[in-house]
Amino acid sequence: MTRNQSNPAAVNDHGTDDQLAISTDDLRKEYGGTIAVDGLDLTVDRGTIYGFLGPNGAGKSTTIRMLTALLPPSSGTGRVAGAPITDREALIDHIGYLPESPPIHDEFTAREQLEYHGGLREMKPTEIESRIETLLDRFELAEDADDRIVTYSKGMRQKTGLIQAIMHQPDVVFLDEPTSGLDPRAARTVRETITDLAANDTTVFLSTHILPVVEELATEVGILYDGQLVTEGAPTELKERLEAGEESSLEDVFLEVTTDEQYAAEDSEDE
Amino acid sequence: MSVIRTLQLGTKIARAEWTRHRRERGTPLTGNLVLFVLLVGVAIGLGWLAYSVGRTVASGQTLPYTRLSLFVSVAFVWMTWRSSQYTRIRFEQFDPDLLLTTVPARTAAIGLLGFVYARLSTTLIVPMLGLIGGAVVGFGTPSIAISIAISVAAMAALAVALGMTGRLVGRLIALRLVRVRYYRDLLIVFGWIPLMIGAMILQELSISLAPVISIFGALPIAWFIDLAFVATGEATVSSRNAFGVLGLLIIIVPLLVGGTTILARQIWESVPARSTGTRGSHSLLKTGILERIVGSRIPRAVYTVARERWLMERRIPRGVLSTGYVLAVMGLVGFPAVLFLGETLTLLVLFAVTVGLVAGIAFGSDPIATEYRTLPMVLTSVSGRQFITGGLLAAAMVGIPLVAVIVVPLGIIGPIGLAQTVLTAFLGWAVCVCTAAVALAVGLDVEHEEFTPLPFFFTDVPIYAEQGVNAFLRYGQILGIVLLACLPAFVGTSSYISEPIATVGIPGPLVQTGSLLLTILIVTAVTRIASRIAVQRFQTYPIH
Numbered sequence: 001m002t003r004n005q006s007n008p009a010a011v012n013d014h015g016t017d018d019q020l021a022i023s024t025d026d027l028r029k030e031y032g033g034t035i036a037v038d039g040l041d042l043t044v045d046r047g048t049i050y051g052f053l054g055p056n057g058a059g060k061s062t063t064i065r066m067l068t069a070l071l072p073p074s075s076g077t078g079r080v081a082g083a084p085i086t087d088r089e090a091l092i093d094h095i096g097y098l099p100e101s102p103p104i105h106d107e108f109t110a111r112e113q114l115e116y117h118g119g120l121r122e123m124k125p126t127e128i129e130s131r132i133e134t135l136l137d138r139f140e141l142a143e144d145a146d147d148r149i150v151t152y153s154k155g156m157r158q159k160t161g162l163i164q165a166i167m168h169q170p171d172v173v174f175l176d177e178p179t180s181g182l183d184p185r186a187a188r189t190v191r192e193t194i195t196d197l198a199a200n201d202t203t204v205f206l207s208t209h210i211l212p213v214v215e216e217l218a219t220e221v222g223i224l225y226d227g228q229l230v231t232e233g234a235p236t237e238l239k240e241r242l243e244a245g246e247e248s249s250l251e252d253v254f255l256e257v258t259t260d261e262q263y264a265a266e267d268s269e270d271e
Numbered sequence: 272m273s274v275i276r277t278l279q280l281g282t283k284i285a286r287a288e289w290t291r292h293r294r295e296r297g298t299p300l301t302g303n304l305v306l307f308v309l310l311v312g313v314a315i316g317l318g319w320l321a322y323s324v325g326r327t328v329a330s331g332q333t334l335p336y337t338r339l340s341l342f343v344s345v346a347f348v349w350m351t352w353r354s355s356q357y358t359r360i361r362f363e364q365f366d367p368d369l370l371l372t373t374v375p376a377r378t379a380a381i382g383l384l385g386f387v388y389a390r391l392s393t394t395l396i397v398p399m400l401g402l403i404g405g406a407v408v409g410f411g412t413p414s415i416a417i418s419i420a421i422s423v424a425a426m427a428a429l430a431v432a433l434g435m436t437g438r439l440v441g442r443l444i445a446l447r448l449v450r451v452r453y454y455r456d457l458l459i460v461f462g463w464i465p466l467m468i469g470a471m472i473l474q475e476l477s478i479s480l481a482p483v484i485s486i487f488g489a490l491p492i493a494w495f496i497d498l499a500f501v502a503t504g505e506a507t508v509s510s511r512n513a514f515g516v517l518g519l520l521i522i523i524v525p526l527l528v529g530g531t532t533i534l535a536r537q538i539w540e541s542v543p544a545r546s547t548g549t550r551g552s553h554s555l556l557k558t559g560i561l562e563r564i565v566g567s568r569i570p571r572a573v574y575t576v577a578r579e580r581w582l583m584e585r586r587i588p589r590g591v592l593s594t595g596y597v598l599a600v601m602g603l604v605g606f607p608a609v610l611f612l613g614e615t616l617t618l619l620v621l622f623a624v625t626v627g628l629v630a631g632i633a634f635g636s637d638p639i640a641t642e643y644r645t646l647p648m649v650l651t652s653v654s655g656r657q658f659i660t661g662g663l664l665a666a667a668m669v670g671i672p673l674v675a676v677i678v679v680p681l682g683i684i685g686p687i688g689l690a691q692t693v694l695t696a697f698l699g700w701a702v703c704v705c706t707a708a709v710a711l712a713v714g715l716d717v718e719h720e721e722f723t724p725l726p727f728f729f730t731d732v733p734i735y736a737e738q739g740v741n742a743f744l745r746y747g748q749i750l751g752i753v754l755l756a757c758l759p760a761f762v763g764t765s766s767y768i769s770e771p772i773a774t775v776g777i778p779g780p781l782v783q784t785g786s787l788l789l790t791i792l793i794v795t796a797v798t799r800i801a802s803r804i805a806v807q808r809f810q811t812y813p814i815h
Contacts, residue, residue: 065814065815068651069650070651070814071814072811072813088651088811092652101644103646103647104645104648105583107587108582108586109552113645115556116578116579119578119579120572120649120653121652122571146552
């Protein structure tokens with residue numbers, strides 16, 4: 001079931017708030033003795049573009065995998081579009097996902113790959129064809145759609161992966177570095193697409209290291225550090241919290257909250 | 272760059288590749304207990320053999336030169352083949368972009384060569400110690416330890432150089448000539464079938480292989496025996512041959528090493544031709560025959576999964592080629608066993624089961640490996656039930672007509688009645704679906720981290736597969752489960768069972784028909800259980 005078919009009632013069958021696209025409660029993931037995600041409490045409203053930031057190894061990918069039901073949490077609970085994140089069957093109707101490496105068959109053409117995905121999603125053939133044509137045109141991939149993906153550049157693969165993630169108009173779309181490898185024109189198309197998705201009430205969970213993209217698009221930002229959500233809020237609100245106020249950038253906020261306190265103290269002593 | 276510097280850097284590359292390989296797969300000495308035990312067994316066997324030869328010579332008899340030549344030739348061919356395999360696997364993992372922008376191509380090639388030699392040496396060391404131990408005790412000459420060690424090391428050097436050159440030549444030809452690659456891979460997978468038929472014909476015609484075997488004694492490979500036993504001073508051992516083989520190595524090995532450098536550079540710098548075209552889409556949305564008949568009673572996602580499996584097999588026939596395992600087991604073990612039973616119906620059951628297994632393996636095996644790249648999308652797009660049913664549908668749509676075309680005419684032409692022919696065909700269909708279900712359940716039990724990119728037949732696109740013997744053992748597991756479920760059909764249709772039962776008043780045909788029906792029931796039950804397990808495993812399959 002896609003977003004267009006979902007019930008827009010305020011409270012769903014599970015008795016949860018339908019205004020919330022994502023909610024987690026004390027979500028935790030542990031590998032052996034290593035804690036990847038530590039007590040994550042997230043609430044993301046519908047139609048939000050949520051910028052999910054954090055240094056390498058902070059636990060962003062693990063969090064996304066838990067939210068997309070690809071990885072069971074060690075403890076804690078969570079819901080995406082009202083469906084529990086431990087119930088993959090229930091969740092798949094509501095989500096689209098573009099991981100860092102686009103999940104596409106090298107042996108297929110882009111058209112075959114997108115038809116495959118549309119078929120798995122039980123979309124009608126006419127709807128699949130129409131969505132594929134529209135999105136291929138939008139991402140300037142129509143001319144190459146019948147070439148094997150193995151011959152594609154990194155950017156073309158990324159575009160195919162992105163089209164795949166959004167073609168079924170999901171309630172919540174998880175994008176992990178969606179502008180990676182794209183030329184400026186394609187990156188702009190991606191940014192515009194993300195804005196359009198949010199305007200149509202789709203929630204975009206955006207994980208990227210390109211902070212200007214988040215600053216431009218995100219309505220809400222959460223920064224993960226060492227498995228914990230260290231700060232959350234609107235980009236302007238986060239910037240105001242710094243001494244420099246609105247003159248500072250999201251990069252300043254990121255560096256401020258992701259600096260180890262011990263090292264920061266040592267640095268200031270040295271100075 | 273000087274030769275010494277090239278060798279130094281080549282050694283560094285070999286060591287780095289060795290570390291990577293050891294961390295990925297372990298070594299026979301540390302990583303795989305079964306293999307280590309096997310090697311110790313081989314060492315004991317070789318030790319005993321060397322001891323026996325030593326005692327024979329000590330008792331005044333001559334060295335069994337011809338038999339030893341045959342043994343050394345087989346060992347040399349094995350070493351060359353293993354070297355070729357190590358080259359193939361490591362070449363795929365090599366990072367030419369890094370190496371070729373850091374060191375000259377010849378240094379990188381020497382690094383690869385060094386790795387292959389080190390890898391082969393770790394496999395040889397335990398058997399060689401056994402051989403040396405047996406020979407020292409048997410001959411009573413401690414110095415033989417040195418001559419055997421030199422002989423084995425020299426033979427390994429030649430085998431590595433030859434194996435690597437052969438593999439690189441094959442790879443270069445395959446890159447340039449797509450057709451040659453196609454026939455090469457076909458020969459590798461199914462070449463054993465004509466070989467087996469040839470061996471059977473030779474056996475039937477009672478042709479002696481003695482003249483062929485005697486040739487081995489005349490080949491220069493046999494000179495390694497002279498080198499190994501030169502310390503014994505035995506009359507048949509030629510010291511001229513012993514030193515001749517060393518001289519030959521001094522000339523041949525550097526030539527082959529030079530050749531590998533040129534070949535490796537050619538491969539790294541060439542643009543590969545592809546086995547399949549790179550343009551043109553095949554629609555996954557067309558309404559097929561089954562869809563027209565059954566309509567929307569089967570969800571669209573199920574058809575899509577089945578169509579994707581067929582399309583993937585057209586592009587990279589990994590499932591179809593994996594049926595080589597089935598044909599090998601059923602041809603080399605099942606066929607002689609059924610011929611021994613001497614019952615026509617049992618033979619027909621064997622055909623039906625084999626065809627069912629082939630179709631089931633072709634479209635049900637390795638689900639994670641096949642979907643490896645798209646797994647995050649597949650797991651977040653389709654339900655477990657739909658994915659598994661799609662796999663079963665893909666196998667059934669191929670298996671059902673295949674069983675009908677092969678089994679039904681054979682049954683009708685032969686002395687088997689129509690009823691038993693139809694039942695046997697039903698059994699073949701049930702086996703096909705059952706095999707796919709078991710293969711899916713078994714395949715979904717492999718963790719995501721177990722897969723690495725490896726080269727595969729017919730294509731230059733690396734596929735994801737499990738390393739080592741695990742994948743092979745999994746095929747054994749699938750075959751074991753399905754064949755165990757089919758056991759009543761093989762036993763019940765055999766005259767060894769039906770005839771004794773007939774003596775107590777139950778007619779033979781009734782026993783045969785009953786056993787076929789019972790097997791269909793068992794196979795169906797196994798299918799249901801395996802499907803449920805597969806669905807459960809798909810629904811909870813994690814990606815770390």
